[in-house]
Amino acid sequence: MLQGTGSNVGKSLIVAGLARAYARRGLRVRPFKPQNMSNNAAVTADGGEIGRAQALQARAAGVEPTVHMNPVLLKPQSEIGSQVVVQGRVIGNAKAREYQSWKPRLMEAVLDSFGRLAGEADLIHVEGAGSPAEVNLRANDIAIMGFARRADVPVVLIGDIDRGGVVAQIVGTSVVIDPEDAALVAGFLVNKFYGDPTLFEDGMAFISERTGWPALGLVLHFAAAARLPAEDAVALDRAIQSRLCARARIAVPVLPRISNFDDLDPLKLEADVDLLMVRAGTALPVCDLVVLPGSKATVADLGALRSAGWDIDILAHVRRGGRVLGLCGGYQMLGRSVGDPLGLEGPPGTVAGLGLLDVDTVLGDDKVLRPVVGRTVADGEPFSDYEMHMGKTRGPDRARPVLRFSDGTCDGAASADGRVAGCYVHGLFADDRQRAAWLHRLGAEPTDFAYEAEVERVLDGLAAHLEEHVDLDRMLALAR
Template identity: 55%
Template sequence: MARSLMLQGTGSDVGKSVLVAGLCRAFHNRGLKVRPFKPQNMSNNAAVAKEGGEIGRAQWLQARAARVPPSVHMNPVLLKPESDTGAQIVLQGQVYGRAEAHTYQECKQDLFARVIESYERLKAEADLVLVEGAGSPAEVNLRATDIANMGFALPTQTPVALVGDINRGGVIAAVVGTYALLPPEERALIKGVIINQFRGDVRLFDGGLKTITEVTGWQDFGVVPFLRCVRDLPAEDAVVLEGASEKRKGHLRIVVPMLPRIANFDDLDPLRAEPGVEVIFIRPGTPLPRDGDLIVLPGTKATIADLRFLKAEGWDLDIKAHVRTGGRVLGICGGYQMLGIRVSDPNGVEGATGEEEGLGLLNVETILQKNKEVREVMAHAPVLGVDLVGYEIHTGDTISMGSGSPFILSGGASLGVMSKDGRVMGTYVHGLFEKAAFRQAFLSRCGKAGETLQDHSQRVDQTLDDLAEALEKHLDLDALYAASR
């Protein structure tokens, strides 16, 4: 059976996901069979696992870092927020149900047996399982029904490395405060501390490390500097998205309205990394800029609710004006559904039953269905004359009403259409910009000059190697492995 080590954080967004990915690659490079694991994740950024189910995008990346196929057992409980208080529950890759926050707390323990089942499956095939926590173990208001942090570590007796982000400020208080709030049996599980995202001369933090180790008795596993390379890795949370910026001369400008329940926004990562391309995410309360070359409507976990939000912001008028003046629009998944004539939800898939008039830029209609399409796809774009790869994760059947032409085809079936003039396009395929050939053909059609040379997967893989090399340098990996059990 494998050894295990869990990374928990002093709070959310302290870099646990990226550190686990880097450690997966680093320990793999040392010759170990490594598996990532996250008992419970909350994210609308999902990926397709080898079994055909869904897992969090972060665990997909960590599996890639470990150079193994992603499995639903790497993230047995995935919560996909649909409203401020409710979420869809995905259990071992399949839709389990929907719950409001207060009712979910009641069913957590029913899910824990499946969490342990997945964990034991991974341990049986690995040398080392790297477990990622969620949020913070110091959230004492959630401790009674916790399965994501100490609620997992304590019953499984999994050792813990605590991560604090010094870039956020207050890291000494965050670590010592976590120590103060944990009962003795949980403190004992924490073997040491990782300080993340340090800027400048690390010697200036010697006094801080001394205070932490003296107060807590926990080991110093090392200080990780602020690594710019991690910007090339898919982000888990939408907090990383940037607001509007001034247009850079000679760049193709892509505008993305930031929907409240935006999903799989890493579809845009290959474009953000592309030389000569500027991708800006427009926050609510700001009109869409008039000088954009392409507007992308991204995926969403709640199409009808976000369509109504888009209209309330006046973005529907901005998008239609953009098309009238010769601009182009691409809708992906939920964004594709919004571009049609109507979106209907007769079965209450997204909550209440109802329907909403779409933007009317594509002659299609969508009916949301209870069954979810989750699969990897190989497809072809006839108008561009190139192949592409990607994946589908969506509910809903989108029906063409007769006009327009195919945009994306897979096995003869339509996975997207385009308007007669070719300036409005929609597709269900996520990850379509991964391959350089498709990306170059698409961007050339939008007006970008120059050649695209690299598949985005190559860039991500190189970044994982760079991250692993940095962690080898700045963390005591021997001590981390010795702390595992």
Template identity: 60%
Template sequence: MTRALMIQGTGSNVGKSMLVAGLCRAATRQGLSVAPFKPQNMSNNAAVTSDGGEIGRAQALQALACGKPLITDMNPVLLKPETDVGSQVVVQGKRLTTVRARDYAALKPTLMEKVLESFNRLKSNNDLVIVEGAGSPAEVNLRPGDIANMGFAQAADIPVILAGDIDRGGVIAQIVGTQAVISAQDAALIRGFLVNKFRGDPSLFDDGYAMIEQHTGWPGFGVLPYFSEAWKLPAEDGLDIADGQGDGDLKVVCLGLSRIANFDDLDPLAQEPGVSLTMLRAGQPIPGDTDLVIIPGSKSTRGDLAFLREQGWDIDLQAHVRRGGHVLGICGGYQMLGHQIDDPDGIEGSAGTTPGLGLLDVETLMTPDKRLTETQAVHAGSNTPFHGYEIHIGRTTGPDRTRPFATVSGREEGAISADGRIAGSYLHGMFRDDAFRAAWLAALGAKSSGSGYDATVQATLDALADHMETHLDIKGLLAVAK
């Protein structure tokens, strides 16, 4: 009989995604067939699935921890913010609609059927499903129609473990306060708690831990010290992107766009000791000693072009190019490099045309059809094959396309400027390929460490599972599942 367990948090960014990934790897190592599940996720960092859809990148990492191919049932509702007040709604891997935040509340109840449908399919094919909540059940104003936390847990009748984050302070109030504001019916589903991200000697929190147990009546499953190797795992949220750990001579800057999307391209570069990677935040100029500027993907290309100009980065880019610097635009960043982006149907907002940066002799027409596919490509400059994926709308044409970035099944992809210093491509995930990354860095005068990126991620997932098994009652947690 398939069992399930749900990890909910006292707030956003308490470490739910990583806790689920670690549990998935620990349970998989016990010989169980395990699958991750998140009813509703909000993220512009998506992964292309084996069944031709898209899910949140965190669920992709969790699936990797389980040794399972990515399928859309692992994240049946994905919200992809396009503006401050509206998001694209992806259901079971396909775009359903775009709604304003205030209108989504009316849509949510209609989505529960699809959520339960996906969950039940996962249950039928696995021994254990580990579910990740979203945000916090303490947001009781969102409880009516909820499909992400207690609304789903009640509908699916699964037990919940509540995770608090001691690193941000007030963890006693986080956990006790959650019990105080949720309904007795919802509280009855919570079978215990754990404390995450402790720094220092965990025994110093023994009294606080006992207080939580006393006030809530819930058993504790342990205090988990801060996992120092977390930076080696792909970040889910743009706010979590850290500067690289290397201090090498190759200075790489990525522009921190307001709607940055599919930024997993940066993770392998961040781990290269020969690369000094900086995520540029709003208001910061592009440093004069930068060798390569990466303009990443965006969920709102025209909107982020305006944001880019507000930071003065368009002027900085022109100066960077005059100094002989290189620029790589990926997906939305590729579209920004051209002369203009034409959106006659208003797919990204108001209909109209936005001038581009003019660094590539191309232009883009926005189209309603989204391209979602995994790709095997060959880099034109080095003749190096690599694996990647496409997840975008729009078609890009123009003279610089005669110098393609790569070929995909004989099709020319991307564009390169006549001097070879400006490149654009729709292909994400290219730097995960060790051989391609080494070839790309060599062309810029830097040497790759030779470390296998995928092997590093796998080893870090094992280290995470070891860490959790050392400090948490994993046996007790899995025994709660039903």
């Protein structure tokens, strides 16, 4: 089990790299995360949903993702708390304190999924959530040491030297955790080191001496990791270098409950695209395309969009002849109204949308989770992506759909002039043919790189990087 001294220390990427490294050695590897909290989710081969990071880790291991790789997924919403997904299916909503009482029964689902994976694997990499040093949450824990103790798995602790204080991170964790938990720790890694690694040899020795835990590796910063899909919205704070000479400028308002934002990752890699992730407090810039991304709470994020003044910016953008694309929740916002009669996101009611598409959405508790294939209506370009949404959208502008599925049904809606469009399908820009078609419409010149092949190349590079900086033989020997 790979645990971290805190969030965002690089656990997800290290698990992905280890999965690829050990799979290349011929082992049957499976990733596992007992509990994840993320609005960036993926549709699994068995028709459920899991955290995006576990889907990437499954890909690194060379297997299809299943719901058992992430049996508990928490998707933060608005004032109702988080949507709770167990083994791929929504079972309800819970606020933080209420959720604590759910954990004992959720542990049984976690152990069931772990047992299923164990029956088909030589090696399982378990990713922890948060930090074992959060001792106030240790009771009923299912995601860190609580799971490690129940499943009897050895733990490797990961510290992040880039944020500073890594010695205190690891030594401090050894001091505050329960002695029986500490006994499960079989070693530690230090991640995100810059510069000459010999300069931290004394630091590694000091940590080992104070904790009694062996040092398993000092992992140097791996810059290419930024080209992989990110797990959560923390990654959106990374600076994206502005490309002032790019022909296509795309602005994305970053809403509080943004989801499936990896839809945008392929655009970051296009040399002729200037992708601007705009935070509240900043006006949307003059651009060619505004993309409204997915949202876990459409009504609340629509309110946040108005509070930021972005509704005014978007309407001005359209008056200037600019384009707007709404994806999933963003598509719902573009319509005349969004209704929530069941109170799924908060108090029941209906709110006005942006009115840029002549459609109305009613949220419901039936969740669509499925892979889809088809072609765009405008130019006949093929796509192979996925749907993940709640709610139905109807209205006259659906007579101009954006996508046509292979079964003949259609998705999405467009304005009469075609400059405003929306659809429920995620992953369009990851399809090289689709991405090229959208960029041609903006007057940009797409590069010839293959996005999926690029992900594979980076995963191979990450595996080789860990082979160089981590004692993988010793780690394998520690596994039970």
